[in-house]
Every structure is written in C-alpha cells, then in structure tokens.
Amino acid sequence: MKKERTVRPETLVAQGLGHMDSEFKGIIPGIFPSTTFERDVDGGYPSGRVYTRDQNPNYDQPEAVLTALEKGADSFLFSSGMSAAVTVFQALRPGDHVIAPKVMYWSLRNWLATYATEWGIETSFVDNGDLDALKAAVRPGQTRLLWLETPANPTWVVDDIAGWAEVARSCGARLAVDNTVATPILTRPLELGADIVMHSATKYLNGHSDVLAGALVTRQADEFWDRIRTIRAAGGAVMGPFEAWLLMRGMRTLSIRVRQASTNALKIAEALKTHAGIAEVLYPGLPEHKNHAVAASQMTGGFGGMLSIRVAGGEARAMNVAGRLTLFKRATSLGGVESLVEHRASIEGAGTPCPTDLLRLSVGIEDASDLIADLEQALEE
Structure with a gap:
C-alpha cells in the first residue's frame, strides 16, 4: 500500500x-x-x-x-x-x-x-x-x-x-x-x-x-x-x-512573513536588552523572560514578531522616543509587513493595565539592522 x-x-x-x-x-x-x-x-x-x-x-x-x-x-x-x-x-x-x-x-x-x-x-x-x-x-x-x-x-x-x-x-x-x-x-x-x-x-x-x-x-x-x-x-x-x-x-505568504518577523524581533530584543535607554525588553524569545520555558515548549520555530520596550525615563521619554522613530510608523495594529510602534497606555486610556513607559513594537519583515539603527537613534539623548 x-x-x-x-x-x-x-x-x-x-x-x-x-x-x-x-x-x-x-x-x-x-x-x-x-x-x-x-x-x-x-x-x-x-x-x-x-x-x-x-x-x-x-x-x-x-x-x-x-x-x-x-x-x-x-x-x-x-x-x-x-x-x-x-x-x-x-x-x-x-x-x-x-x-x-x-x-x-x-x-x-x-x-x-x-x-x-x-x-x-x-x-x-x-x-x-x-x-x-x-x-x-x-x-x-x-x-x-x-x-x-x-x-x-x-x-x-x-x-x-x-x-x-x-x-x-x-x-x-x-x-x-x-x-x-x-x-x-x-x-x-x-x-x-x-x-x-x-x-x-x-x-x-x-x-x-x-x-x-x-x-x-x-x-x-x-x-x-x-x-x-x-x-x-x-x-x-x-x-x-x-x-x-x-x-x-x-x-499564502504567512509562514515566511511570520518567521522573518520572529527573526527580526529576536535580533531587536537582543540588541536592546542592555541598552542604557531601555528599562526592560518584554519578549518571550529572550532566555531571561519569565515565561521563556513555557513559550519554548508550545511555540515552534520562533517566538513571534511582537515585543515591547519599557523606556527609561517614564512616559514622557517613551513618547519622545516614539516621535523620533522614522522606519517604525506610529499606528495601531500589528502583523503587517511594515514595522509599527504604539504607546499603548495612551491608546487604551483610563483603567489600562499597561505601563505608561511601554512602547509596543510590531516588527515587520524589513532588514533587522535598519530597524535596530532606527531604534538606537531614537533612544539617543
């Protein structure tokens, strides 16, 4: 048979x-x-x-x-x-x-x-x-x-x-x-x-x-x-x-987009986790993430294209960083081929459990080094 x-x-x-x-x-x-x-x-x-x-x-x-x-x-x-x-x-x-x-x-x-x-x-x-x-x-x-x-x-x-x-x-x-x-x-x-x-x-x-x-x-x-x-x-x-x-x-292109976005997100998380302008990087692909073991057990081939950064200096500094980005577009939504940034607390409004120093990044399929350079220049004092 x-x-x-x-x-x-x-x-x-x-x-x-x-x-x-x-x-x-x-x-x-x-x-x-x-x-x-x-x-x-x-x-x-x-x-x-x-x-x-x-x-x-x-x-x-x-x-x-x-x-x-x-x-x-x-x-x-x-x-x-x-x-x-x-x-x-x-x-x-x-x-x-x-x-x-x-x-x-x-x-x-x-x-x-x-x-x-x-x-x-x-x-x-x-x-x-x-x-x-x-x-x-x-x-x-x-x-x-x-x-x-x-x-x-x-x-x-x-x-x-x-x-x-x-x-x-x-x-x-x-x-x-x-x-x-x-x-x-x-x-x-x-x-x-x-x-x-x-x-x-x-x-x-x-x-x-x-x-x-x-x-x-x-x-x-x-x-x-x-x-x-x-x-x-x-x-x-x-x-x-x-x-x-x-x-x-x-x-039809779901698999290649998701995997490329996941690869880019991990590179960005690794590049920013020790940056002086960042208080914390939230990404399950990082070994130090508190749920990394659970993520590794139920996510295969990557950890997704979404991460958040908590900007040192609080809400005003986070808003300033978002405003200085050029490749990351300031827009709601996620999962597209283009990279987006959003200050979630101000979008969600009263009652949000989201920290006010948090910027949400939807990482696209662009070249990761370009995205990292954009974030680094935005974080410059």
Missing part, C-alpha cells in the same frame, strides 16, 4: 490546499460577488448555497486552509476579529461565567467588562501566567468558558495552554484561545487541548494591513459551534467576497 504523504504547514498554506478556479483551472480562484444563488424547480439549492450571509464561495478556501493549519474540524470567517470573539461569548447562556486574563486585547477586555454584563455574562479577570489564580476563579457549575490570549498583548506574558485546558476540562468549561500573535505557524492551541481558536485575521493572517477580518476554528463541530454559526449568519458578521479573496492572498 502506498504510504500517504503529508506536507508541512509552510507548503499547505503556500499552495492554498491546491484550490483552483473550477472552470478555467486558474491557480487562483476567482471572486464571487453574487449575494444570492438560484434554486432548483423543487426549491432545492444544487450549489449548496442559499445566501452569501451564510456562505460565499470565497470563504471556502481560507476557511479550509485555516482548518488544516490549526488541525481543527471546521472554521468560520468573520467581518473582524472583534466580531469573531464577541460571537463566542454571545453563544453562551445568560448566567454563564467566564474567566479571562487581566492583560489581553484591550477592546475585547473592555467589552467583557461592560457590554457582556448586559448579556447576563459575568467575567472574572485573573493574573496572566498564574494557574493557581485561574483555578481559584472557577465557579463550579457556572464557569462555562475560559478565554486565553497568549502571548498577551502588550506585555507578552505566555500562558500554559495545556494547563488552562486541564482546568477547563475539570470544570466542564470550554477553552478558547486567541492565537492572533503566535499564528498556527508557531502555536496550535487545539493540539494542546483548546476547544476554539480565534484570530484577528486583520493581523498576521492577512499580513498586508489592507483587510479587516476575523476567524474562528473549532476542535469539534458540536452544538455550541452550531450556535456560533447561527449567530454569525443572523447578525450578518461576515466578510465581503473581495476581502475574503484578499485574505487568502495574504495567507
């Missing part, structure tokens, strides 16, 4: 699972803008599609590629990372309890602390990297979802996914992991025990800062997943066909 051949994630994503235009055999499928699909005379749908709010042909390839990359059972695209994340919480029942880390994507943290309560959902926030605090926050019979973001934005604390999964199983809850920063190239949470993976696909999956998108991948297509499907369709939180096509365009 001929042995079945498997391919690595780099090949899988570059080939886009081999999808082609079904009519002309173009290696890139076309764009399908139709919002509706013809029925048979008996009322059936021979194409298997009813309306683009439920499923558009341009969703098929990126959803299939994501499912394969994360080694899941099914995937859904959404109009944004926030819409994908919020849909998971909306699929819960009133009275359900959620646990999430204190440091996480600020917009989602703010939504959980304010609007989620209007859905009858209560959230407990626990210290990142503290499994004991997680266990203590569990409410038997009420805790239904554990939400984890790792590495955590913008301090880049790395949590033990398998440890969180064990806690989730012990209390009958699901574990959802925001894998936006690590991407399936570096970390596959479903293999570590997670039930759902979320991506702000605007970031690394697309990688070109020109598409707003989100995605969910599930380990098991169960009743909860059906609720997510229904909420997505009913709420219309779906992408347009052109945006889905652009997302797939970007995903």
Whole structure:
C-alpha cells in the first residue's frame, strides 16, 4: 500500500490546499460577488448555497486552509476579529461565567467588562501566567468558558495552554484561545487541548494591513459551534467576497512573513536588552523572560514578531522616543509587513493595565539592522 504523504504547514498554506478556479483551472480562484444563488424547480439549492450571509464561495478556501493549519474540524470567517470573539461569548447562556486574563486585547477586555454584563455574562479577570489564580476563579457549575490570549498583548506574558485546558476540562468549561500573535505557524492551541481558536485575521493572517477580518476554528463541530454559526449568519458578521479573496492572498505568504518577523524581533530584543535607554525588553524569545520555558515548549520555530520596550525615563521619554522613530510608523495594529510602534497606555486610556513607559513594537519583515539603527537613534539623548 502506498504510504500517504503529508506536507508541512509552510507548503499547505503556500499552495492554498491546491484550490483552483473550477472552470478555467486558474491557480487562483476567482471572486464571487453574487449575494444570492438560484434554486432548483423543487426549491432545492444544487450549489449548496442559499445566501452569501451564510456562505460565499470565497470563504471556502481560507476557511479550509485555516482548518488544516490549526488541525481543527471546521472554521468560520468573520467581518473582524472583534466580531469573531464577541460571537463566542454571545453563544453562551445568560448566567454563564467566564474567566479571562487581566492583560489581553484591550477592546475585547473592555467589552467583557461592560457590554457582556448586559448579556447576563459575568467575567472574572485573573493574573496572566498564574494557574493557581485561574483555578481559584472557577465557579463550579457556572464557569462555562475560559478565554486565553497568549502571548498577551502588550506585555507578552505566555500562558500554559495545556494547563488552562486541564482546568477547563475539570470544570466542564470550554477553552478558547486567541492565537492572533503566535499564528498556527508557531502555536496550535487545539493540539494542546483548546476547544476554539480565534484570530484577528486583520493581523498576521492577512499580513498586508489592507483587510479587516476575523476567524474562528473549532476542535469539534458540536452544538455550541452550531450556535456560533447561527449567530454569525443572523447578525450578518461576515466578510465581503473581495476581502475574503484578499485574505487568502495574504495567507499564502504567512509562514515566511511570520518567521522573518520572529527573526527580526529576536535580533531587536537582543540588541536592546542592555541598552542604557531601555528599562526592560518584554519578549518571550529572550532566555531571561519569565515565561521563556513555557513559550519554548508550545511555540515552534520562533517566538513571534511582537515585543515591547519599557523606556527609561517614564512616559514622557517613551513618547519622545516614539516621535523620533522614522522606519517604525506610529499606528495601531500589528502583523503587517511594515514595522509599527504604539504607546499603548495612551491608546487604551483610563483603567489600562499597561505601563505608561511601554512602547509596543510590531516588527515587520524589513532588514533587522535598519530597524535596530532606527531604534538606537531614537533612544539617543
């Protein structure tokens, strides 16, 4: 019997699972803008599609590629990372309890602390990297979802996914992991025990800062997943066909972009960790990072393209350094081919857990020596 051949994630994503235009055999499928699909005379749908709010042909390839990359059972695209994340919480029942880390994507943290309560959902926030605090926050019979973001934005604390999964199983809850920063190239949470993976696909999956998108991948297509499907369709939180096509365009280079950004980020972290103008470099790829061992155990091939620096001299000095950078552009977002810098505390505003001397760096695929030189000149007194 001929042995079945498997391919690595780099090949899988570059080939886009081999999808082609079904009519002309173009290696890139076309764009399908139709919002509706013809029925048979008996009322059936021979194409298997009813309306683009439920499923558009341009969703098929990126959803299939994501499912394969994360080694899941099914995937859904959404109009944004926030819409994908919020849909998971909306699929819960009133009275359900959620646990999430204190440091996480600020917009989602703010939504959980304010609007989620209007859905009858209560959230407990626990210290990142503290499994004991997680266990203590569990409410038997009420805790239904554990939400984890790792590495955590913008301090880049790395949590033990398998440890969180064990806690989730012990209390009958699901574990959802925001894998936006690590991407399936570096970390596959479903293999570590997670039930759902979320991506702000605007970031690394697309990688070109020109598409707003989100995605969910599930380990098991169960009743909860059906609720997510229904909420997505009913709420219309779906992408347009052109945006889905652009997302797939970007995903084809995911592996080389992520690995180059990871290489650059490590070089920058190593160059700045002893710099007199830097109080601390926050990057899990550094051996001295408090979660380096955990990161090394669940991240393969790199530690991601995100790091933060705490500037000696406080907030005013940090703002001054950001203003002096020329290659790093001052902008919100991350995961693009270009390098960005942001003073997160001023963006997040009141209540932020982010230190005021912290600058978040999204490292792109430029030459690392140029990026280091830009940072060094900005740090000059």
